Amino acid sequence: MDLQGFGHLLISGAWVTLQLALCSLAVGLIFGLLGASAKVSSSKVLRAIGNGYTLFVRGMPELLLVLTIFFGSSAVLMAIASQFGYDEYIELSPFVAGVTALSIAFGAYATEVFRSALQEIPKGQKEAAVALGMTKYQTFKRVTLPQVWRIALPGLGNLFLVLLKDTALVSVIGLNELMRQAAVAVGYTKEPFTFYVAAACIYLFLTSISMAGLYYLERFANRGYQGAR
């Protein structure tokens, strides 16, 4: 495949894609944990917020979410800032808008994964922790969370693969990630097929690497459950 010297452009785009995916993963996991905690909490208001969050975000296209956050955030941020007496124009950079949108979308799906994982932990363990005099926070940190990771890992792995592919959507708002760099190269060379196939190969490579990584992570997480051989 002749890339006519645009190979480095694609590589730099792939690097931005990877950064975008990993940042969204980190923020999205926090959203997911918060959402799941809200959904299983005893407060009615928190449960309603959690349910509304997952219902609305999971029913909305990711592209629409990216566009809403990028074009709509200025108005909201400026309205908030003017309350504090700051009246300059505010705009999110494409990267920040992309991370926000992707992590909100990832968080909504992760909420469901975490919630079902939380429910799978036997009640007796929580009761045991309470009987030992642990506070709610200690129980969560010492007993629940370490086990939630193990149960939630396969689901989260699938979500990460979806997230990796959804990063392509951020090209629509002008972030120079893989998809957009491919489009830039197409603009110069007029060879769309070549460059989109090249970009597709890089995406395939990234997903394959992630799948292999997830396989080893899962094996590591389940090392206590493999039994003797």
Next chain:
Amino acid sequence: MNWDWTVIWENIPKLMDGALLTLELVLFSGLIGVLLAIPLALLRVSNNIWVRALPYAYIFFFRGTPLLIQIFLVYYGASQFEWIKESSLWPILREPYWCAVITFGLHTAAYIAELLRGAIQSIPKGEIEAAKALGMSYPKMLRRITLPRAFGIMMPSYGNEVILMLKGSALASTITLLDLTGMARTIIARTYTPLEIFLAAGVMYLIISALIIFLFRMLERYFNRHQHWPNEKPKGLDSQLLSKD
């Protein structure tokens, strides 16, 4: 920030037009997807590794790359080759509408094939053996036993796939189609009220998802009607069977 309700009310008819195109795209791509997925899944469960390899590569490509790249490959990529431009396919591949339908169909076919494969493999072995013992030929067994049973098993997860496709169809707006997202973007370009219109479009997507979920509940009930026996008896059954308790 001032929230503007009137701009939403004024543009609802336009958004409805967009929603109609979105529904059309999802329906056509779903039909193509199911038709393509059946042979793919049947090849995928073959015992021969060479027969299995082709659908595997297809599924690997379509599930491992973003839908956006696939739609650009079809819409922009096809024009790179002179022989496509000169062929009789060009009037179709020139139209963004058909490019979107083809891409979404190929894309969703890969996902449906994987669901169908899982469903075929989870049909109890005894049912297949019983069909063979009755002397059914392979096509007859497919038509009467394997496929109806597999559809029943995969129906709930297929509903999720249709909703994912509904959300994926928003990408049609990147190749100039005026689907729900595309329509919202053109309205915003004139009115500059991104929050109002995008959220209105989001609510419409939500309503469509709810309708799809309802539809699939009904479909699931239809395909798995044998599980509701004897409370609901199928129509056109032998009367002797019905009179027995």
